[in-house]
Amino acid sequence: MLITRPGSVLPPRCIKCNAPAELPMKQRTFRWHHPAYYFFILVNILLYAIVAMAVQKQAKVTVGLCIAHRRRRFHTLLACWLAFLSGIVLIIASAAYNIDFLIIPGVILIPVGFICAIIFSRLLTPAGIDKSQVRLKGCGKAFLESLPTLQG
Numbered sequence: 001m002l003i004t005r006p007g008s009v010l011p012p013r014c015i016k017c018n019a020p021a022e023l024p025m026k027q028r029t030f031r032w033h034h035p036a037y038y039f040f041i042l043v044n045i046l047l048y049a050i051v052a053m054a055v056q057k058q059a060k061v062t063v064g065l066c067i068a069h070r071r072r073r074f075h076t077l078l079a080c081w082l083a084f085l086s087g088i089v090l091i092i093a094s095a096a097y098n099i100d101f102l103i104i105p106g107v108i109l110i111p112v113g114f115i116c117a118i119i120f121s122r123l124l125t126p127a128g129i130d131k132s133q134v135r136l137k138g139c140g141k142a143f144l145e146s147l148p149t150l151q152g
Contacts, residue, residue: 001127002136002144006059011147014066015123018142021064030134031058032126057129061136065123076120084113 004010012021033056040048065073087109094102128135 002124002139002147004061004134004136005132006061006129006134008134009062010064012064013143013146014069014140015063015138015143016069016140017066018140018146019066019068022067022070023064025062025064027060027062028123029058029060030124030126030129030136031056032129033057059126059129059134061134063123073120073123077117080113080117080120082113083109084117087113 012025014021033052037052037055040051087106090102090106094100094106124136124138127137
């Protein structure tokens with residue numbers, strides 16, 4: 001678990017493997033709300049969306065990735081979006097050429113590509129945000145071991 005202050009700039013090393021980060025590093029906005037608010041999904045997903053947006057806390061942290069991890073992330077996201085777009089093309093081709101069996105993979109590829117893009121676009125996962133600190137999960141062990149420990 002990485003604990004830092006909102007607005008902080010992490011050292012210029014990859015958060016996954018601790019190799020030198022490719023510059024310039026990117027500032028990321030992390031959003032978090034207490035997990036108990038997920039129960040609103042059982043009532044109404046629109047109500048959940050409104051409540052989650054109202055109560056969420058956010059913080060900006062500048063993080064770095066090495067060339068290898070940045071490239072891996074880019075290729076993974078590219079594959080996700082190509083799956084999404086392929087689903088759309090399959091549905092259009094199915095309607096245009098009257099090929100019914102293309103609808104099923106098209107309907108499957110659209111949400112799979114979209115959901116995978118959302119999941120794989122995350123570098124770190126917020127575990128808590130308040131006014132004085134941001135708690136983030138997902139850093140590599142080597143990166144965490146290179147940082148000073150939290151005092152107090």
